[in-house]
Amino acid sequence: MQASEAEKPRIVILISGTGSNMVAIAEAVKKEEIDADIVGIISNRPNAAGLEKAQAMDLHTDLIDHTLYASRDEFDHALIRMIEDLKPDLVVLAGFMRILTADFTRYYEGRLLNIHPSLLPKYQGLNTHQRALDAGDDIHGVTVHFVTEELDGGPNAIQAIVPILDVDNAKLLQQRVHEQEHIIYPIAVKWFCEGRLNMKGNEALLDGKALPLRGVQLDSRN
Ligand code: NHR
Numbered sequence: 406m407q408a409s410e411a412e413k414p415r416i417v418i419l420i421s422g423t424g425s426n427m428v429a430i431a432e433a434v435k436k437e438e439i440d441a442d443i444v445g446i447i448s449n450r451p452n453a454a455g456l457e458k459a460q461a462m463d464l465h466t467d468l469i470d471h472t473l474y475a476s477r478d479e480f481d482h483a484l485i486r487m488i489e490d491l492k493p494d495l496v497v498l499a500g501f502m503r504i505l506t507a508d509f510t511r512y513y514e515g516r517l518l519n520i521h522p523s524l525l526p527k528y529q530g531l532n533t534h535q536r537a538l539d540a541g542d543d544i545h546g547v548t549v550h551f552v553t554e555e556l557d558g559g560p561n562a563i564q565a566i567v568p569i570l571d572v573d574n575a576k577l578l579q580q581r582v583h584e585q586e587h588i589i590y591p592i593a594v595k596w597f598c599e600g601r602l603n604m605k606g607n608e609a610l611l612d613g614k615a616l617p618l619r620g621v622q623l624d625s626r627n
Pocket residue numbers: 498501502503504505506507510519520521522529530531552553554555556557558559
């Protein structure tokens with residue numbers, strides 16, 4: 406391997422399901438829009454559809470079944486060991502559905518990103534699309550944020566706003582949010598790999614400047 410290749414940022418992506426965000430990031434790397442190496446895709450679910458998609462893209466995959474561990478602590482420590490074998494510079498949660506312990510989030514602090522389907526700090530946790538509809542909101546969206554111990558509480562890097570339509574339901578809304586996810590997650594990963602995006606204290610910085618609470622905001626209505 407050439408020295409220049411060896412120096413590329415190393416990305417590990419954690420998934421639990423479909424893996425469409427993983428694919429969006431992998432395609433951006435393949436197209437050289439992101440200058441990085443994806444060194445592994447790790448799933449906690451044996452039947453995650455994303456595993457086959459990763460293999461079809463010739464990416465290294467690993468499986469760590471959380472049901473085989475007695476506690477969250479034991480699972481997270483085994484997960485850290487599996488990730489460390491891959492020596493990542495960045496760990497990306499892409500539809501990874503296990504809450505992580507403080508030991509894990511502290512270990513990867515500042516190099517751990519997640520995508521969450523709401524305009525954080527609104528609607529942390531699960532079932533976000535239905536909750537936005539039930540609240541009568543006229544906008545919804547998706548956020549990429551640095552992961553800290555506080556669930557969906559770490560500093561935001563980038564968001565996309567998605568309009569809520571009169572005819573909407575959770576499924577339709579989720580589909581439109583998903584399209585935006587595939588745009589903003591590769592952007593955030595690219596910024597990180599270029600050294601432009603980082604976390605300091607409890608703030609996300611872009612080009613050395615603290616980002617506002619919501620992060621950089623894209624508006625899909627424009
Ligand atoms: N861990 C920490 N500490 N902080 C975050 O911000 C995290 C995290 C782990 C995952 C992704 C997340 C989201 O974007 C994420 C962010 C799963 C759950 C959950 O309740 C909540 C949030 C997120 C992912 N999981 C259940 C659990 O018991 C299991 C649900 C299932 O398997 O379907 O872990 O929203």
